[in-house]
Amino acid sequence: MKIKAILLFALIIFSCSKNVNYTPEIIKETSGRYVYSQEEVIDVYYDNNKLYLKWKGADKIETVAFDEHTFFVAEMYKKLRFVKHPQTKEAYLGIVSENDDNKVDYAYLKVADTFKTPRMYLKDKEYDKALAGYLAIKQQDSTSVFLEEASFNRLGYNLLNEKAFNDAISVFKINVVLYPNSDNVYDSLADAYLRKGDSTQAYTNYKKALELNTGNRRAKRFVESYKTKL
Incomplete structure (x- = not known):
């Protein structure tokens, strides 16, 4: 039953998708890197006026657009929206509630394109920076799975x-x-x-x-x- 429900939801999502024309301003404002977790990032980019993600080792994850700010990602099984926090004014990829389209969780903070997680520093052999990142994680949660x-x-x-x-x-x-x-x-x-x-x-x-x-x-x-x- 759960698989059927997911397939039905996906069918509804794709049937509601639109051909969105992203303006240069929107592309510039939303492209970039968002923090998914302490060790993972989401990279947002555009190609031929279509929005794609780089995430979990995949270089070109397709999205289903609803408007310039809202889209669905099948791999995440989430509806996301580009938003700004009302207090901090920081940009986020927000998770749209399944029950209320106006309710958004400020989930993934937008950071500089040069931002790296400790794992990324480790991969690039920047060991001092990797250690600093892991120590910061340990200070927040000494039982983190990333440690x-x-x-x-x-x-x-x-x-x-x-x-x-x-x-x-x-x-x-x-x-x-x-x-x-x-x-x-x-x-x-x-x-x-x-x-x-x-x-x-x-x-x-x-x-x-x-x-x-x-x-x-x-x-x-x-x-x-x-x-x-x-």
């Missing part, structure tokens, strides 16, 4: 497997700052330094891992072996 220790660890090892040692070290360092009481993050950082050939830094971080967890066998073996060579 999973295992995810950073996995990314670091993917880079290690590609022999991108410095990049892997930078990612593991982010994990160290986010999870300073985890022996595993120091263990991984030590492993990266060891593969790079820096045994001194490997020892420093294995030693820290061992201090946090005396049962860390790999750290214990390395620390004991390193001391015998001094």
Whole structure:
């Protein structure tokens, strides 16, 4: 029943769509980047007088226009509207209520085209900015799904497997700052330094891992072996 309802709603939406002629002013005012979440953005752009979105890895998501400001996105299953907040005057992509077309939730704030999420900084290898962004997320919500220790660890090892040692070290360092009481993050950082050939830094971080967890066998073996060579 739910699938039938969705299909029926989509049919109604598409039947109500219009060929909208977007003015240059509207295009200039609404094009750009909107914050979808702490780690995702929506990019709005126009091509041949049609409005498209870039979102979740898709470069050209089609929209169904109702007027210059309102449109439907099947991938989101949402009706959206370009609006300005009455108090702050900031621009948003608002979510239009399913029950009241005049009711809009100011959902996605418009930001500068140069705005990046921490993940985007990470992808561009701007590690200091990525860390600052993740620390800001942690301050807001320390349990955020965007701060999973295992995810950073996995990314670091993917880079290690590609022999991108410095990049892997930078990612593991982010994990160290986010999870300073985890022996595993120091263990991984030590492993990266060891593969790079820096045994001194490997020892420093294995030693820290061992201090946090005396049962860390790999750290214990390395620390004991390193001391015998001094």
